[in-house]
Amino acid sequence: MSGVNRLTVALGLSAIVLSVATIVGLPAPLQAVAAIAVLVLLPGQALARLTQVTDVALAVVLVLAIGLGTLTVVSTAMFYLALWSWQACVVTMGVITVLACIVRARQEVA
Amino acid sequence: MIDELEVTRPTEGRRWKLRDVMCIVAGVVALALAVGAASTVAVPVDSDMGLVGVLPYPFWIGVLILNIAFFVALRGDADGPARRPVLMSLLVALVLVLFGTAIFVTDVPRGEVAFRHLGVADALSQVGVDPGIDAYFNWPGFFALLATMLAATGLDPVTVALWAPVVNVGLWLAAVGVATRYLTSDPRRRWLVLWLFCLGNWQDQDYLSPQAFGFFLYLVLIGLLVGPLGARSAPFPGFRRADLAEWWRGRAPADPRPGHRVGALVVTLLLIVVICASHQLTPFMMLVAITALTLSGRVWPTRLPLIAGIVLVLWLVYPASPYLVGHPPLEDAGLRAAITANVVDRVSGTPGHVLVVQLRVLLTVVLWALAAAGAVRDWRRGRLDIRVILLALSPLLIFPVQMYGGEMLIRVSLFALPFIALQACSILLPTDDGARPSSRGTGVLVVTCFLLAALTVTGRFGNAQYDVFADSEIAAIDAAERMAPPDSAIISAAHPTPWRDDAYLDHRYRTIEDLCEQDLTPSTCGPTVYDFARGNAEGAYLVLMSSAEASLVIQGDTSTRDFAELERWLRTQQGVQLAFRDAHARVYEVVAP
Numbered sequence: 001m002s003g004v005n006r007l008t009v010a011l012g013l014s015a016i017v018l019s020v021a022t023i024v025g026l027p028a029p030l031q032a033v034a035a036i037a038v039l040v041l042l043p044g045q046a047l048a049r050l051t052q053v054t055d056v057a058l059a060v061v062l063v064l065a066i067g068l069g070t071l072t073v074v075s076t077a078m079f080y081l082a083l084w085s086w087q088a089c090v091v092t093m094g095v096i097t098v099l100a101c102i103v104r105a106r107q108e109v110a
Numbered sequence: 111m112i113d114e115l116e117v118t119r120p121t122e123g124r125r126w127k128l129r130d131v132m133c134i135v136a137g138v139v140a141l142a143l144a145v146g147a148a149s150t151v152a153v154p155v156d157s158d159m160g161l162v163g164v165l166p167y168p169f170w171i172g173v174l175i176l177n178i179a180f181f182v183a184l185r186g187d188a189d190g191p192a193r194r195p196v197l198m199s200l201l202v203a204l205v206l207v208l209f210g211t212a213i214f215v216t217d218v219p220r221g222e223v224a225f226r227h228l229g230v231a232d233a234l235s236q237v238g239v240d241p242g243i244d245a246y247f248n249w250p251g252f253f254a255l256l257a258t259m260l261a262a263t264g265l266d267p268v269t270v271a272l273w274a275p276v277v278n279v280g281l282w283l284a285a286v287g288v289a290t291r292y293l294t295s296d297p298r299r300r301w302l303v304l305w306l307f308c309l310g311n312w313q314d315q316d317y318l319s320p321q322a323f324g325f326f327l328y329l330v331l332i333g334l335l336v337g338p339l340g341a342r343s344a345p346f347p348g349f350r351r352a353d354l355a356e357w358w359r360g361r362a363p364a365d366p367r368p369g370h371r372v373g374a375l376v377v378t379l380l381l382i383v384v385i386c387a388s389h390q391l392t393p394f395m396m397l398v399a400i401t402a403l404t405l406s407g408r409v410w411p412t413r414l415p416l417i418a419g420i421v422l423v424l425w426l427v428y429p430a431s432p433y434l435v436g437h438p439p440l441e442d443a444g445l446r447a448a449i450t451a452n453v454v455d456r457v458s459g460t461p462g463h464v465l466v467v468q469l470r471v472l473l474t475v476v477l478w479a480l481a482a483a484g485a486v487r488d489w490r491r492g493r494l495d496i497r498v499i500l501l502a503l504s505p506l507l508i509f510p511v512q513m514y515g516g517e518m519l520i521r522v523s524l525f526a527l528p529f530i531a532l533q534a535c536s537i538l539l540p541t542d543d544g545a546r547p548s549s550r551g552t553g554v555l556v557v558t559c560f561l562l563a564a565l566t567v568t569g570r571f572g573n574a575q576y577d578v579f580a581d582s583e584i585a586a587i588d589a590a591e592r593m594a595p596p597d598s599a600i601i602s603a604a605h606p607t608p609w610r611d612d613a614y615l616d617h618r619y620r621t622i623e624d625l626c627e628q629d630l631t632p633s634t635c636g637p638t639v640y641d642f643a644r645g646n647a648e649g650a651y652l653v654l655m656s657s658a659e660a661s662l663v664i665q666g667d668t669s670t671r672d673f674a675e676l677e678r679w680l681r682t683q684q685g686v687q688l689a690f691r692d693a694h695a696r697v698y699e700v701v702a703p
Binding site: 031050052061073080 | 234235238239250251252254255257258259261262263264265281284285287288291323326327330333337338367369370373374376377380381383384387388429
């Protein structure tokens, strides 16, 4: 793991843990927090880091826009393919987050 | 990094001052006054001017204090405005006061459309994408997102709809703030843009909707176009072919890092796809803005208009084709038709309602006049930014193309608002960038913005007599939807009616307003409604609520006496019986013959 940023590792691991926790189910307020994190914030953050944005304000807005935009694409595609379930969306967004973290980790090692 | 962003931020690293603390305290006091005053308003609202007619005076004292605190903080001192947390906290308070007022009045979302959108998301999760149902299923992007979020989070859909305006305006402000950082280096101007954006936002398009989501993505896209994807160009040389070619070739990317530009381009493409999949109108606004900025030489990737156009056409030709077959895009185009639908048809009704409509127009005209004066001032100083002008004016090109249910002017003014606000700052703040406003100038700003806030509250909540619902009205709708068997009809008096949020496809939903079109006289409309109800094989339920009746009366479609006569006629017909009654609604069952 030498050379890989801790934030990259934390994002990837958080996506895995929170995806499982969201699907298994959590008490009411925690379920909402975990779902928003795994569906929007974590993939948004992981993908926004690939854009190499350095301006903090732009990065914050991009996390939200990319997270919401990616979830929209994933959900819409699943509806058109008649594959939609919210659990499938959670898994897909978790996988996207992990893949983005792997790409980022390879950039960091290189 | 890019254009204006490299300017230093003089407010950072400075010590807290008594003035900063006092401004935050004033913001908290103002918020408490406004929330406390709003929570005393009784529902249904009893004024044809909406909330402005019933809000007690402490609300307005709160609004005044908030404006004073903001401009004291904005004026700051010789080093610049107050610290960022001070101005941010005042902005949060303003958003809660202006866009959350109705939340403190009632725990029911305003208007009909948010309920309907919840119903579409619910229906989508049950039957999937069926483009034959209605237009929403031809642009399902936002509803797919909403269905997933609601199912995964377990949040109460009605609560989500209730708080959507505050959340959406928060998202818009974040995106406007980012775009503004690339358009001006003056920190006072950046903060004042956000303040004016709130004060000019009477359009009421921030409820739970695809257009609110699309507008956020549009603003982020504009931020990327004027930021990482921006270009620097030499002064425009004229229209001679050789000069134009040389000018075009002389452009340079504003951001020298290719990797950064590629990342921004990929995000831009994602946003274009999501906007095209989520809303009918926003893609056209987006295409016009991208094209205008690109032709001005201020966007580096020159093929973006082509890409956006192809994505838009592909969406219209394939996923949205079932809807377009019956609704050609230019079917109702034309400037005269657009003016009739957007202006003439809306200025009618009771004196209070007409005054509200006129004040909305006044607010828009005042802001555009300030922006025009600001543009002239900037032009005289040789500092006019063509990007701001293009972004403010380009939405107007869409106005005559589609009537959009008479709401096109509202949408045009919303899409132009951030850049109108930015241009208006040029006349409201001192000529020199970074100069501190005088005490007298600050006083004028306080008064001006207080008046704008009063106009915005009047405009936004001007329909409160019929778009703020009592709990008893919600109970009546719930009762009707519970009693009505599948495929039966549910008839309300008028829009807005808070229905269809969890039974979108189960019933035929109609309003008396739609069935009788222009003529609501009891002798003509009564038989029309009765025949429709009796003609439905599964029967019908007629829901008459105080708010829907007020909608018809306020907008001049009928009178209280005529409506009472219509109800009396209907309830005396064969097969019509009272099935539910509470303080503000009656539900009649109409049995099929």
